[in-house]
Amino acid sequence: MRVKLYHFPMSPPSRGALLAARAVGVPIEVVFIDLLKKEQLNEDFVKINPQHCIPTLDDDGFILWESRAIACYLADKYAKNDQLYPKDLKKRAIINQRLYFDSSFLFVKIRGIFFPILFQGKTTIDKAAKDDLNTTLGFLEKFLSDNIWVAGDNYTIADTSIYASVSSLVATGWDISLFPNIKRWLNECSSLPGYAENADGAKTYGEAVKRNLAQK
Ligand SMILES: N[C@@H](CCC(=O)N[C@@H](CS)C(=O)NCC(=O)O)C(=O)O
Numbered sequence: 001m002r003v004k005l006y007h008f009p010m011s012p013p014s015r016g017a018l019l020a021a022r023a024v025g026v027p028i029e030v031v032f033i034d035l036l037k038k039e040q041l042n043e044d045f046v047k048i049n050p051q052h053c054i055p056t057l058d059d060d061g062f063i064l065w066e067s068r069a070i071a072c073y074l075a076d077k078y079a080k081n082d083q084l085y086p087k088d089l090k091k092r093a094i095i096n097q098r099l100y101f102d103s104s105f106l107f108v109k110i111r112g113i114f115f116p117i118l119f120q121g122k123t124t125i126d127k128a129a130k131d132d133l134n135t136t137l138g139f140l141e142k143f144l145s146d147n148i149w150v151a152g153d154n155y156t157i158a159d160t161s162i163y164a165s166v167s168s169l170v171a172t173g174w175d176i177s178l179f180p181n182i183k184r185w186l187n188e189c190s191s192l193p194g195y196a197e198n199a200d201g202a203k204t205y206g207e208a209v210k211r212n213l214a215q216k
Pocket residue numbers: 011012013014035040051052053054055065066067068103
């Protein structure tokens with residue numbers, strides 16, 4: 001197959017790129033890189049991506065990493081129409097804003113809480129970090145009070161990216177009862193192509209977090 005995605009299912013950004021690929025509908029070969037076995041440091045992979053992170057895309061020799069850049073590229077190149085990533089400047093700008101919101105606020109805060117629990121022996125969540133993440137979720141709640149989807153009336157690559165982050169958070173048992181619009185949107189997201197595949201990875205992520213939190 002021409003298009004390959006190097007992927008690790010536990011990783012939220014990796015699932016975000018895969019959800020985007022599924023929404024686009026491009027046939028894709030998924031190549032598993034087990035981060036728990038440090039396979040990303042294998043010589044062959046580092047040759048492709050010296051930053052050795054997943055997801056990484058290989059489109060017939062064109063290599064790209066950063067999940068949201070991958071989503072934009074796949075939507076621009078392979079989507080049947082421009083609904084997932086409109087050409088209209090203002091619609092596209094709002095989607096970009098939501099993508100950057102995910103990459104520089106929402107996922108960063110999720111990672112900041114759960115990376116130390118998953119990989120550095122931490123067994124608790126600090127109140128300040130919890131409040132901070134809930135403040136950020138409040139911004140998403142606001143986006144979803146104006147729109148059915150994250151950036152408008154249909155789902156876009158902003159939804160696939162943010163859903164990968166939020167579904168991972170929910171799988172850890174995070175209380176989202178304060179956010180009725182997010183709850184409603186999470187139900188809508190069950191219609192996303194690749195939903196079940198994402199759910200499996202999010203479940204593994206959530207279970208690993210819960211196991212480590214239980215070690216208190
Ligand atoms: N901003 C990047 C984050 C990618 C990232 O942090 N990937 C992690 C897994 S969640 C990874 O590959 N870690 C292994 C490494 O960097 O060696 C994206 O959205 O693609």
